[in-house]
Amino acid sequence: MSTNTWFSALKKSAIAIVGAATMIGLASPATAEQPSGAPDGEVGTQVVGGTRAAQGEFPWMVRLSMGCGGALYAPQIVLTAAHCVSRTGANTSITATLGVVDLQSSSAIKVKSTYVHRSATYPTATGGDWALIKLASPVNNVPTLKIATTKEYDNGTFTVAGWGAASEGGAQQRYLLKAQVPFISDSTCRASGGSYGDLIPAAEICAGLANGGVDTCQGDSGGPMFRKDNAGQWIEVGIVSWGEGCARRGKPGVYTEVSTFAKDIAAAAARL
Template sequence: MVGGKVAGDGRFPWAVRLSMGCGGALTAPRVVLTAGHCVGPTGPNDRITVTAGSIDLDSRTAVSVKSVEVYRSPDFITETRGDDWAVVRLERELPLPTLPLTPDDVDTGTFTVMGWGQTREASPQQERRLHYATVPTIPDAECTAAYRRAGVELVQDESICAGRRGVDTCQGDSGGPMVRRDRLGRWVQVGIVSWGLGCARDGYFGVYTQIAKFRTEIEDAVRRMS
């Protein structure tokens, strides 16, 4: 997370770290929602270790649990082609708060993003403690034009672009949640950290999988995994 702050312990209790170097969110007691490009294909998978329960990965209060199965969007090809989401079934339930999916289609405004990724693009390592930042959304037309110049076509109806000068997600933040508060003040997930060109580069913004586009599919997958 470039330009972010260290999260206070317990602020984002559903944020989790995946052992391949991605983030995720506990969307059900036994299910993590992450990015499709972070995991392998759908099927049995016991190779992922999920760390949860603390903003500090080395904390004594952090809990580690293994995966048993992965379900990745059947339409996923690469992160830039859209459909970049997956759910991971854990070997047991975690006694932690879960993060609900947004119930509506709101995809503009200012959102909060987080992760244990690099704090600068050239950094040789990711972070031990969870960082977070607030980022405003960027109009699709502006984001599309920027990435078209770089030779990448944005899948507009599946993506949220967000960022501001000096603030962006970075390598190691993929799969983590983009969230906002609902009318009752509760956190809901509106996006998944997906891709970008570098980290906090001028003129380029972070691209997030839009939860509203896939909400029904994700909910069905979570039910099967729970």
Template sequence: MAKTRKYLKRTVAVSAAALAAFALQPASAGAAEGPAGNGGVDTKIVGGTPAEEGEFPFMVRLSMGCGGSIYAPDLILTAAHCVDGSGPDDSITVTAGVNDLEDSNAVTAQSTEVTVAPGYNGQGKDWALIKIDKELDLPALNIAKDASFNEGDFEIAGWGADSEGGSQQQNLLKATVPFVDDATCGSAYGSSFIAEEEICAGLVGEGGVDACQGDSGGPMFRKDDNDAWVQVGIVSWGQGCARPDYPGVYTEVSTFAGDIEEAAAGLGS
């Protein structure tokens, strides 16, 4: 089964203003496909509602058409399929601190280096860290260190499309999606779903709520016992957007928590 990656391919880095203007345009026909190469890509939270200003201060928008979260003041956690591999990279513009991408209060930073999950080959292990050229004075999003948070309802947010084949968004949207067990997700996706590395969420049998094109790399998160947000997943792939029989597939963050921490240390944070 083809994996529909939930990002919009960008060939060059763009300014925050240019990205904001682009975000209002229909999804590109040249959007990236999954490894099997026959999926379309959509770009926003489907079935979502506008986020309140400052509700998710750890959210960032990346200039290639992906989302991300603030892992540390100078590090962004995103999906491996959003970037072009590990090494020096000054092509990615990070926009943070606002819900409206055209807001004059937006904070921007530039990438300096990228580290992609060791062994990433397009199947599973879909995470990456982006080092940026300055520290952001914004809250970071803690990551889950074990599987205890891999249940219940999760929040997702992004500037991606609000329908399959729809338009990018200028303003941040949010939605709630319930956990989908591995057996159900495996039934939908077969061997394409890697239960040891991925976690699924969505309204099975109903559809209508999902991440979509342009949301890739953004966090799936929930509250911990102290009422603080913790990241459980990274938007990765799915069959279309919000289809009844195909939940969204997310990188299972707790599986890679140790690797992410090691990579962050290697980048100097």
């Protein structure tokens, strides 16, 4: 899709960079403290129709201070969305919070960033809404989340999690929420109309309920969509990217297809 159309459909961040429109978030009684504005990134979305995750259930989940989510790819590297950051280069303005489901917990691990690598193909017709954030020090006591390297797991039912809004138009969350969403074929996704007609099949994957009600939302941008592999281990197959609104009927969530960019992600990580 065109750059303007794509930015207007971003639903996973509340404050979009490069003049993008503000997206709708999800509401909840428990609201996380909003991070101060940063030169890079935007505030993302949260899980609609979700339930609270247990402490330690998804230990590799990361909350980024610009309001996006992410996953610990390596002890010193977080995988997130390209639209959460503005450029590749040195960056010490981002704080990653790990190790907790409650963002206000005194047990939270907080580490500053030192460098950001933003996908060189974002935003283009090739797709590539992914980015890596290098941390100032490794987090060795938190498990990492491996990524899919083939399309073998790009199907079935996925789990999503985040601290974003819990309803369209709502606030960011204090506690990590989780939900399950089923795979939607590219043809069905494109038939949803609007921005979905410009879906990039080779680079994006759709998931959601036909009748809506469960979805990622503002504040969830950059967070992982994951499932179990054949060995029963969690594997990241998608990165929260965009969609029209949150949990609307016939308007699924769109995720970066991680397997498409797995080699590029690994190569970039090796250089950090």
